[in-house]
Amino acid sequence: xxxxxxxxxxxxxxxxxxxxxxxxxxxxxxxxxxxxxxxxxxxxxxxxxxxxxxxxxxxxxxxxxxxxxxxxxxxxxxxxxxxxxxxxxxxxxxxxxxxxxxxxxxxxxxxxxxxxxxxxxxxxxxxxxxxxxxxxxxxxxxxxxxxxxxxxxxxxxxxxxxxxxxxxxxxxxxxxxxxxxxxxxxxxxxxxxxxxxxxxxxxxxxxxxxxxxxxxxxxxxxxxxxxxxxxxxxxxxxxxxxxxxxxxxxxxxxxxxxxxx
Numbered sequence: 001x002x003x004x005x006x007x008x009x010x011x012x013x014x015x016x017x018x019x020x021x022x023x024x025x026x027x028x029x030x031x032x033x034x035x036x037x038x039x040x041x042x043x044x045x046x047x048x049x050x051x052x053x054x055x056x057x058x059x060x061x062x063x064x065x066x067x068x069x070x071x072x073x074x075x076x077x078x079x080x081x082x083x084x085x086x087x088x089x090x091x092x093x094x095x096x097x098x099x100x101x102x103x104x105x106x107x108x109x110x111x112x113x114x115x116x117x118x119x120x121x122x123x124x125x126x127x128x129x130x131x132x133x134x135x136x137x138x139x140x141x142x143x144x145x146x147x148x149x150x151x152x153x154x155x156x157x158x159x160x161x162x163x164x165x166x167x168x169x170x171x172x173x174x175x176x177x178x179x180x181x182x183x184x185x186x187x188x189x190x191x192x193x194x195x196x197x198x199x200x201x202x203x204x205x206x207x208x209x210x211x212x213x214x215x216x217x218x219x220x221x222x223x224x225x226x227x228x229x230x231x232x233x234x235x236x237x238x239x240x241x242x243x244x245x246x247x248x249x250x251x252x253x254x255x256x257x258x259x260x261x
Contacts (some may be wrong), residue, residue, distance in 0.1 A: 030064050030114050030117065030118055031117070031118075031121070034057075034060065034061075034118055034121055034122060034125075054128055054214065055184075055210075055211050055214060055215075056184060057122055057126060057128045057130070058128070058130050058210055058211075058214055059183045059184050059207060059210070059211075061115065061118050061119065061122065061130060062140065062141075062144060062183075062206060062207065062210060063178070063183050064111075064114060064115070064118065065111055065115060065141055065144045065145065065148070066144045066147060066148045066151075066174070066177075066181075066203055067148070067174050068107065068110055068111045068114060068148070069104075069107050069111055069144065069145045069146075069147075069148025069149055069152065070148040070149070070151045070152040070155065070170075070173070070174050071107075071152070071170070071174075072103055072104065072106055072107025072108075072110060072111070072148075072149075072152065073100065073103050073104060073107065073148075073149055073152025073153055073155075073156060074152045074155045074156055074159075074170040075170060076103040076106065076107075077099070077103065077156050078156070078159065078167060078170060081159075081167075090246075090250070096242070096243060096246050097243075100153065100239075100242070104149050107145075107148075107149070108145065111145065115141070119131065130214075132214070132217070133210065133213040133214060134213075134219075136209065136210075136213050136219050136224065139224055139228075140206045140209060140210060140224065140227065142228075143202050143203075143205075143206055143224075143227040143228050143231050144202075144203060144206055146202070146228075146231040146234075146235055147201070147202045147203055147230075147231050147234055147235075149235065149238070150231070150234040150235040150237065150238035150239075151173060151174070151177070151234075151238070152238070153235075153238030153239055153241065153242040154173075154237070154238045154241055154242070155169050155170055155173055156242055156245075157238075157241040157242040157244075157245040157246075158245075160242075160245045160246060160249050161245045161248070161249070177201065177203065180194060180197060180198045180201060180204070181198065181201050181203035181204045181206075181207060182198060182204055182207055182208065183203075183207050186208065186211065187204060187208060200230065201230070202226070202227045202228070202230040202231045202234065203227075205222075205223040205224070205226045205227040205230070206223070206227050208220070208223050209223030209224055209227065
């Protein structure tokens with residue numbers, strides 16, 4: 001199993017090594033987001049409380065973690081559809097779990113590289129040091145990775161089930177979650193009905209806990225605990241749905257038909 005996963009990781013390395021769009025995904029687009037939110041933060045510091053406005057940069061960095069984690073699972077497999085290699089991948093001596101694990105491992109590397117890149121630039125350009133959160137920074141970071149993977153698995157399950165016409169979900173679902181997760185504002189501003197809905201997402205507790213940690217320097221153990229507890233059922237549900245969908249399309253012979261769509 002380990003050797004097969006290592007082979008998949010090597011394959012992803014070769015794909016990224018000479019691919020400008022993949023390099024841009026790791027560095028360029030996160031950098032543009034940082035510049036937009038960074039300059040907005042500099043402006044708003046002049047007209048609002050500086051401490052509150054700094055949350056925008058922290059939220060943007062954490063959002064990149066969730067977004068890249070989801071994309072690492074969704075896009076890595078969707079690209080196999082685009083190059084018509086998906087059948088070769090599934091007839092190879094690889095389990096579905098090994099394909100997912102290798103995609104998640106690549107996602108960790110890309111996410112860490114992007115996050116370190118953004119942390120250095122945020123501190124250099126805007127004087128924002130997110131690491132002052134201490135040990136809660138990697139704790140919340142890990143919860144976002146798990147939740148991103150679970151969303152990615154569910155997204156891929158939907159694409160396998162309903163065909164390539166639903167590929168827009170890869171980009172649509174994360175931005176559907178963004179307002180419900182209270183990324184750039186506290187949960188208290190949401191209407192009561194949406195506030196109740198937001199409570200089922202681990203990301204909501206991560207962003208709430210981040211704001212408290214940056215503002216007060218204290219750890220909200222309740223937010224951290226709920227974030228991790230909710231990650232588990234989401235990850236299990238994502239894995240079960242993805243696995244059952246793969247089994248269904250194999251038995252129904254829909255995999256080859258989807259390539260021709």
